[in-house]
Amino acid sequence: EDKVVQSPLSLVVHEGDTVTLNCSYEVTNFRSLLWYKQEKKAPTFLFMLTSSGIEKKSGRLSSILDKKELFSILNITATQTGDSAIYLCAVENNNAGNMLTFGGGTRLMVKP
Amino acid sequence: KAGVTQTPRYLIKTRGQQVTLSCSPISGHRSVSWYQQTPGQGLQFLFEYFSETQRNKGNFPGRFSGRQFSNSRSEMNVSTLELGDSALYLCASSPREAGELFFGEGSRLTVL
Numbered sequence: 001e002d003k004v005v006q007s008p009l010s011l012v013v014h015e016g017d018t019v020t021l022n023c024s025y026e027v028t029n030f031r032s033l034l035w036y037k038q039e040k041k042a043p044t045f046l047f048m049l050t051s052s053g054i055e056k057k058s059g060r061l062s063s064i065l066d067k068k069e070l071f072s073i074l075n076i077t078a079t080q081t082g083d084s085a086i087y088l089c090a091v092e093n094n095n096a097g098n099m100l101t102f103g104g105g106t107r108l109m110v111k112p
Numbered sequence: 113k114a115g116v117t118q119t120p121r122y123l124i125k126t127r128g129q130q131v132t133l134s135c136s137p138i139s140g141h142r143s144v145s146w147y148q149q150t151p152g153q154g155l156q157f158l159f160e161y162f163s164e165t166q167r168n169k170g171n172f173p174g175r176f177s178g179r180q181f182s183n184s185r186s187e188m189n190v191s192t193l194e195l196g197d198s199a200l201y202l203c204a205s206s207p208r209e210a211g212e213l214f215f216g217e218g219s220r221l222t223v224l
Contacts, residue, residue: 041217102155
């Protein structure tokens with residue numbers, strides 16, 4: 001059974017801080033790892049990392065995938081209050097179509 | 113381009129009743145997945161449809177069922193509701209057989 005564990009469970013920082021969110025996984029036939037941001041309801045897509053794309057960057061957010069050690073990190077630099085959200089990590093199994101296995105999420109609060 | 117649309121957004125039912133939730137995917141997307149989100153269990157996969165066929169099913173009892181129509185719209189049904197079915201039900205669509213998912217705002221179900 002595929003499994004995703006995220007840490008920390010929650011995090012409180014101040015604006016301008018840099019944060020690192022962790023995601024470790026076990027998957028029988030890895031296809032991709034995805035990061036989502038959930039503010040109120042709908043999770044919104046951030047990054048997809050695959051064997052051919054193990055590092056992604058978009059503005060202040062960046063993510064890397066370590067396929068050997070089976071983990072990924074999501075970095076947010078110069079945090080802003082608008083970054084406050086739950087960050088979800090998920091893995092996709094090659095044998096399972098669009099079925100994603102999600103971690104429990106990391107709740108990030110950025111204080112002014 | 114309109115996003116994933118779910119209806120109803122909120123609903124309250126009593127134990128023993130049944131409920132039907134609807135999801136309209138992004139135009140052109142043929143894959144529709146359903147997830148249940150609760151504070152205790154996080155996001156859990158219910159089922160996925162691609163071109164009207166159920167491709168994968170999560171570990172939920174038979175009271176949970178779904179279908180997809182020829183226009184890619186999908187419905188899920190929960191019969192004989194239990195208190196533990198109270199959750200946010202999220203629908204997601206994808207343009208391909210695998211890849212990132214685009215989530216709707218969800219249907220918040222409360223069972224009394």
